[in-house]
Amino acid sequence: xxxxxxxxxxxxxxxxxxxxxxxxxxxxxxxxxxxxxxxxxxxxxxxxxxxxxxxxxxxxxxxxxxxxxxxxxxxxxxxxxxxxxxxxxxxxxxxxxxxxxxxxxxxxxxxxxxxxxxxxxxxxxxxxxxxxxxxxxxxxxxxxxxxxxxxxxxxxxxxxxxxxxxxxxxxxxxxxxxxxxxxxxxxxxxxxxxxxxxxxxxxxxxxxxxxxxxxxxxxxxxxxxxxxxxxxxxxxxxxxxxxxxxxxxxxxxxxxxxxxxxxxxxxxxxxxxxxxxxxxxxxxxxxxxxxxxxxxxxxxxxxxxxxxxxxxxxxxxxxxxxxxxxxxxxxxxxxxxxxxxxxxxxxxxxxxxxxxxxxxxxxxxxxxxxxxxxxxxxxxxxxxxxxxxxx
Amino acid sequence: xxxxxxxxxxxxxxxxxxxxxxxxxxxxxxxxxxxxxxxxxxxxxxxxxxxxxxxxxxxxxxxxxxxxxxxx
Ligand SMILES: Cc1cc2nc3c(=O)[nH]c(=O)nc-3n(C[C@H](O)[C@H](O)[C@H](O)COP(=O)(O)OP(=O)(O)OC[C@H]3O[C@@H](n4cnc5c(N)ncnc54)[C@H](O)[C@@H]3O)c2cc1C
Ligand code: SF4
Ligand code: SF4
Numbered sequence: 198x199x200x201x202x203x204x205x206x207x208x209x210x211x212x213x214x215x216x217x218x219x220x221x222x223x224x225x226x227x228x229x230x231x232x233x234x235x236x237x238x239x240x241x242x243x244x245x246x247x248x249x250x251x252x253x254x255x256x257x258x259x260x261x262x263x264x265x266x267x268x269x270x271x272x273x274x275x276x277x278x279x280x281x282x283x284x285x286x287x288x289x290x291x292x293x294x295x296x297x298x299x300x301x302x303x304x305x306x307x308x309x310x311x312x313x314x315x316x317x318x319x320x321x322x323x324x325x326x327x328x329x330x331x332x333x334x335x336x337x338x339x340x341x342x343x344x345x346x347x348x349x350x351x352x353x354x355x356x357x358x359x360x361x362x363x364x365x366x367x368x369x370x371x372x373x374x375x376x377x378x379x380x381x382x383x384x385x386x387x388x389x390x391x392x393x394x395x396x397x398x399x400x401x402x403x404x405x406x407x408x409x410x411x412x413x414x415x416x417x418x419x420x421x422x423x424x425x426x427x428x429x430x431x432x433x434x435x436x437x438x439x440x441x442x443x444x445x446x447x448x449x450x451x452x453x454x455x456x457x458x459x460x461x462x463x464x465x466x467x468x469x470x471x472x473x474x475x476x477x478x479x480x481x482x483x484x485x486x487x488x489x490x491x492x493x494x495x496x497x498x499x500x501x502x503x504x505x506x507x508x509x510x511x512x513x514x515x516x517x518x519x520x521x522x523x524x525x526x527x528x529x530x531x532x533x534x535x536x537x538x539x540x541x542x543x544x545x546x547x548x549x550x551x552x553x554x555x556x557x558x559x560x561x562x563x564x565x566x567x568x569x570x571x572x573x574x575x576x577x578x579x580x581x582x583x584x585x586x587x588x
Numbered sequence: 589x590x591x592x593x594x595x596x597x598x599x600x601x602x603x604x605x606x607x608x609x610x611x612x613x614x615x616x617x618x619x620x621x622x623x624x625x626x627x628x629x630x631x632x633x634x635x636x637x638x639x640x641x642x643x644x645x646x647x648x649x650x651x652x653x654x655x656x657x658x659x660x
Binding site: 239241333365366367369372373379380382385387388389434435439440441442443466467468469470472 | 618642646647
């Protein structure tokens with residue numbers, strides 16, 4: 198007979214590892230698999246996350262993965278005029294590097310962060326398999342489902358009550374179940390970023406708006422620890438005839454930061470796709486739920502998805518612990534809908550609201566009007582009085 | 589003519605950063621994916637929307653048309 202679990206989780210990013218950790222701590226038997234040999238690599242993320250997001254899900258603020266503390270934001274318009282929101286100045290008593298003061302957030306190394314999260318899950322009792330790829334799933338007559346895996350070339354079938362798809366933006370798990378997962382080309386930004394030496398930063402996440410630099414998206418400069426910085430940008434393919442690489446090169450050589458970037462030396466090249474899109478309408482099927490990027494739990498204005506992966510992961514685990522504690526309970530799609538309802542209430546409704554705000558910006562046909570609108574929206578979003586949680 | 593001609597992709601691996609953006613945008617059914625987290629390069633794509641090419645941050649995907657009746 199196939200090995201039996203309460204949960205099998207595909208993908209050990211922030212979402213999957215968090216579902217696993219809370220579910221195992223709540224008494225469920227959990228198998229967490231990831232196809233990679235080194236989690237988080239190659240890096241497809243800038244790693245900015247708020248302190249609040251980590252604390253909320255009980256992740257210790259550990260040097261193992263923290264690259265640098267963050268104290269606020271600087272939002273630039275196309276010409277270089279900036280709105281600075283520095284919490285070291287706004288709330289001196291609370292934020293800073295001195296004793297009794299704290300950072301607003303961190304830039305983390307995703308390789309170390311994802312490994313740390315998996316270790317925490319493992320210590321909570323999760324069985325973890327690397328080099329294990331999810332290939333498919335099939336609900337079975339006993340109300341469970343079979344999950345087909347390949348581990349170091351060996352095909353293995355395991356049986357589980359619920360399969361959790363936490364397989365990121367490239368998610369195949371949702372497709373297995375026939376869910377509508379397609380992203381519109383107008384809502385996926387192609388991103389490229391360089392880790393560089395010789396660029397000064399000051400503990401702020403810098404966001405640069407303007408069609409000239411990043412059509413459909415934005416550019417950024419983040420502190421990366423050890424005196425390094427990250428310069429990156431994302432563009433929407435339908436708004437330009439050039440690649441992200443072309444735009445990044447132009448941004449570095451021609452923007453108002455060209456002097457600042459003059460002596461930069463590239464130490465790493467990274468990239469990825471960032472959805473500036475709405476959450477999936479349906480995030481569950483028979484014996485299956487999706488979490489994190491796989492469910493498109495991503496902030497449609499910033500593209501940030503670590504916070505939402507962590508908090509959505511915790512919420513999914515809490516739902517599943519409750520649901521599976523009833524003996525003989527069904528895991529058919531209709532019964533798992535409760536997960537999505539919980540999610541919408543806690544996070545999703547806000548995300549939909551952000552999505553509508555973002556859509557309004559990009560429906561502006563006139564480029565200068567749109568640029569002004571985007572700059573304003575970004576500045577409002579990061580404002581200390583904004584209704585949305587930071588980063 | 590409504591049906592697009594199938595295409596087969598070539599990825600310049602030297603410039604590819606394995607970022608997965610091409611897979612993320614691809615409307616193909618599950619499994620049209622290479623072992624390097626890119627769209628598949630070992631079989632033809634009959635949707636041929638070319639969204640994968642347009643999203644690629646390093647512009648490293650190209651395609652050839654596959655003759656109808658399918659050699660290649
Ligand atoms: C360029 C860029 C910059 C970003 N910057 C930020 C930022 O600064 N702050 C922020 O909050 N967010 C940022 N994001 C978004 C953030 O990276 C994601 O939202 C986050 O990683 C989502 O976590 P996840 O756990 O859902 O998925 P992922 O982190 O993508 O994890 C998915 C895991 O599933 C595994 N997997 C996939 N398929 C299979 C399979 N078939 N079998 C087994 N394993 C599988 C993968 O190997 C991977 O480990 C950025 C994204 C990009 C592309
Ligand atoms: S052409 Fe379209 S369907 Fe075919 S691989 Fe590229 S994105 Fe996918
Ligand atoms: S989008 Fe381009 S760089 Fe990214 S994985 Fe696909 S081919 Fe490689």
